[in-house]
Amino acid sequence: MLRRFHLEEPESVKDASDLLARYGDSARAYAGGTELLLAMKEGLVHYEHLVNLKKIQGLDRIQHEDNLIRIGALATHRQVAESRLLQEHLPSFVRMEQNVANIRVREVGTIGGNLCFAEPHADPGTLLLVFGAKLVAAKGSSQREIPAQNFFVDAYETALEEDEVLTQIQIPLPAERSGVAYMKFGYLERPSVGVALLLALGEGGSIADIHVAVGCAGPAPKRVEEAEELLRGKSLEEGSLLLPKAGEVAGRAAQAISDLHGSQEYKEHIAQVLLKRTFEQARKQCLQEREG
Ligand SMILES: Cc1cc2nc3c(=O)[nH]c(=O)nc-3n(C[C@H](O)[C@H](O)[C@H](O)COP(=O)(O)OP(=O)(O)OC[C@H]3O[C@@H](n4cnc5c(N)ncnc54)[C@H](O)[C@@H]3O)c2cc1C
Structure with a gap:
């Protein structure tokens, strides 16, 4: 059964990270909830505060600039799997995303949630490693880029600090040939x-x-x-x-x-x-x- 918690609804990344800093161990970011709510329902973890990231505008955007693809952390697997822009520039990534989980999980589960949860039996991280992708993490008004290679530390453990929000995945386009x-x-x-x-x-x-x-x-x-x-x-x-x-x-x-x-x-x-x-x-x- 799901125990009671407070839902925080910040409208900016800075506010989200400030809330995570203020509540520390008793709070977690919340995106699609496909992992987090399941773990909470089963009583494996409990947080008094969930910081809902879905009210933050623009965090699900997928963009192409020069030789770089930027995927917002809040983009759902379905958005990624159906993106024409990605189909044109990174078809292998689209194919991988089309085969993540099932249609219900792809509909609400986000790419950022997948990476931050760091469940060992997950697909996107492995492919991001060969692209030499970087993950952008924001805290307060500052941000840093973490190479995918350094992001995954252990099972369920990433290089993110407790009050950092993953905002974007940057994928350099592969060379010709x-x-x-x-x-x-x-x-x-x-x-x-x-x-x-x-x-x-x-x-x-x-x-x-x-x-x-x-x-x-x-x-x-x-x-x-x-x-x-x-x-x-x-x-x-x-x-x-x-x-x-x-x-x-x-x-x-x-x-x-x-x-x-x-x-x-x-x-x-x-x-x-x-x-x-x-x-x-x-x-x-x-x-x-x-x-x-
Ligand atoms: C039945 C089932 C089958 C699955 N099969 C596969 C599979 O075949 N392949 C695969 O790769 N995955 C699979 N998954 C995992 C699925 O991809 C993830 O559940 C989903 O992507 C998690 O995203 P979410 O937005 O729901 O994360 P949430 O549950 O909201 O969050 C997960 C964790 O990430 C943190 N978090 C979320 N977003 C951020 C952020 N932006 N910044 C900082 N922290 C954040 C949360 O605090 C939480 O700890 C499966 C899941 C289920 C339930």
Whole structure:
């Protein structure tokens, strides 16, 4: 049962962050409520004050400026999945969002809430890592940019301070002749393993740059620099031959945990398979000269 709480309804980010600072541990920001209210109903957590962010104008905006996409933290999964602007510039992100949860959760759950809750079995964080995205956090009248790589600290733990509000996700557009793929696997409600890969080809078709990230299997999504180093600078053919090795490295980097989703070894194996498949998908996109 849901215990009583006070609903605060600030109309600016500054007021929201001031309220969070004033009430400290007894308050939490509240967006779609799909995680927070569930946890409160089940009695896992209780907050005397919920700071509703939905009255703040413009926090759900999706914009394109130069080489950057800005997604407001209050944009719902549905808004992201249906955005024409994102479909044109970041189709891989749209595809990932179309497959988050179910239609009811996508309708009210926000991208910001997903990232801030840092539930290990979540999709967007893994893909944001390979884009080299930054997350903008505001506190009072100041703000800072946190690289996605530093944002996810542990299961249910982020780099946000207690009175910081996540306002925006900034995603740099991938270079020309690059491809981006995200694939996940699981048979429960949330994914068991997710792998994201960004591949950029240089002159002569060599791997000019590659970013690999693995998520869901362990406490937090991770960039796998060791796997990237194995593949960077190689020809596509050499890269393909090195994929089993890179997959092994990615599996280990996932820090997979044995749980209801499967054993550690099983998840490591799935990470290896997904790495191979995302590489193939990204390679095809590169050869079509678009991020598709
Ligand atoms: C049945 C089910 C299936 C799901 N399946 C998937 C899945 O397949 N893949 C996947 O990725 N996710 C999945 N999810 C998670 C879903 O994406 C999240 O529940 C949703 O995005 C959370 O957003 P929200 O706005 O509802 O967050 P809320 O519940 O409102 O908030 C969650 C947490 O984030 C904090 N918070 C929210 N917004 C901000 C902000 N702007 N600044 C600071 N703190 C903030 C809150 O204080 C709270 O601690 C699933 C959830 C459910 C219930």
